[in-house]
Amino acid sequence: MSVLQIRQARREGARVVIGVAGVSGSGKTHTALLVALGLAGGDASKVGFIDTENRRGSLYSDVYQQIDGDGRTDVPFLIGDLYPPFSPQRYIDAIHEFQAAGVRVLIIDSASHEWEGQGGAEEIATAGDPRMPNWNKAKSEHKRFMNAALQCDMDIVMCFRAREKAKPEKQMVNGKEKTVYVDLGLQPITEKNVMFEMTVSMMVHDQGTRRDILKCPAALAHIFQTDARYVGFKEGFALRSWLDGAGQLDAKVESWRNRLLSNAEQGLTHIAECWDKTPTGVRKSLGDKFYETLKNSAQEFDKQRAEAAKAAEDSSLASLAEPDASQGQQDHAHSAANDIGDTKTPEDPEAAQRAAEQAGEMAALQDKPEASKQRQPRKAPEKKAEEQPKEDAKPAAQAARKSVEVF
Structure with a gap:
């Protein structure tokens, strides 16, 4: 093309x-x-x-x-x-x-x-x-x-x-x-x-x-x-x-030319529909070369939309695959509690008691349901990855319907 x-x-x-x-x-x-x-x-x-x-x-x-x-x-x-x-x-x-x-x-x-x-x-x-x-x-x-x-x-x-x-x-x-x-x-x-x-x-x-x-x-x-x-x-x-x-051009032909060009962003299928609605005499005046150029533009718009939808889907899937940031924090707390538990008992009885209390607090935090819940990776709502591209495409689809009505 x-x-x-x-x-x-x-x-x-x-x-x-x-x-x-x-x-x-x-x-x-x-x-x-x-x-x-x-x-x-x-x-x-x-x-x-x-x-x-x-x-x-x-x-x-x-x-x-x-x-x-x-x-x-x-x-x-x-x-x-x-x-x-x-x-x-x-x-x-x-x-x-x-x-x-x-x-x-x-x-x-x-x-x-x-x-x-x-x-x-x-x-x-x-x-x-x-x-x-x-x-x-x-x-x-x-x-x-x-x-x-x-x-x-x-x-x-x-x-x-x-x-x-x-x-x-x-x-x-x-x-x-x-x-x-x-x-x-x-x-x-x-x-x-x-x-x-x-x-x-x-x-x-x-x-x-x-x-x-x-x-x-x-x-x-x-x-x-x-x-x-x-x-x-x-x-x-x-x-x-x-x-x-x-130089003066046919006003009717130029009007159809501009309207067709304005609709190219709606894609190849839509342009084919618009071209079919264009009067035969106007199509002849615009010529096959113009239509090829028009289809090339519409096809490129389709390609860009597909690439954008794919990028959005990949980004959504990547974000869902990431573990919750709190996982690292809880693992760090668990490690700290173990370290405290492994520490040799100090000669000072009060210090020993404080170390034991700290170890107990860390273990209790580890066993809390909330903490356990936070350590779980986030679950994605069903079909979210599939629905995302559709959501991104919605404005374009609405624009296409509007454009068909205007055309």
Whole structure:
């Protein structure tokens, strides 16, 4: 199977992901709504809004009616309220639901909840033992969320909260090494690499009147790196014109392409079902090479899941095979008691009596039912080793069922 399709590079079929960060009151939501309207070509019915801030996005329901000039419309945008837990999977499901609703541009406000909100990546990492966070699991879930945003059939505008941050560093101060905190300034609240995965990302200030561009390709500098006081509908429309100025592809075919790619993580069997549901004309346009690439991706996802399940099962069996830590302690106590019993009787009668008492106490401890019980290796609940992989696979199975419904 082919891992990829090699083709001549053309600016066609592109989707953009824009990041807008800022503190409360900086204007990020207002900016995102205006840019999204421009990206939608002025059609507010094609703008979707995932609201994680307790229906706060609904307060902007008339924002398009207040535009002075180009872009003004009485048509409302679409909105969906996402409540806790803010797990990456729930964000993925929300993205797919808006995609199925025919939205062209999707605003996610706020994407910060996916990282540090209730049920977000940080809580996933610390769910087992806060002292030993499982960041591999948390970051894996976060990457799935980012992949869904990058591969979906919509342009995305993500809003992020921001706060002042500092990091500890070792520095020499007056000839001594000390830990000092270096000010990093205002930083988006999300995984550290997210803003650089965006097509364009910025930090806005003072109700959107100022901005710091964090990332912007040279081809888009004339749109975003200007002296304009606000970034809004005009910039979004210019970005849409730039995208549409490239080679135009069949919108229906591209929509099916993105939907199929978004479902690849559900595995080879699921992709075969999705391919069967794809219209014959679309399958012909996508071609056999695309399907081979798609199957290769799905097969690799299956392989990774199988390896993860096997590793989890092996880890579970290994932990069950380990003897109870108290076994060593009890053996040590038993040995100590024997040592005391074997010690020669001291000439001092009081010392001899104390030694005898200690030996009796140690022997009594050895004979206690509780101590005997502690010395027994832990017994595993029946079928625990078999059930563990199923438990790990449950979220993926739920996601697969959800994906079938959306597809």
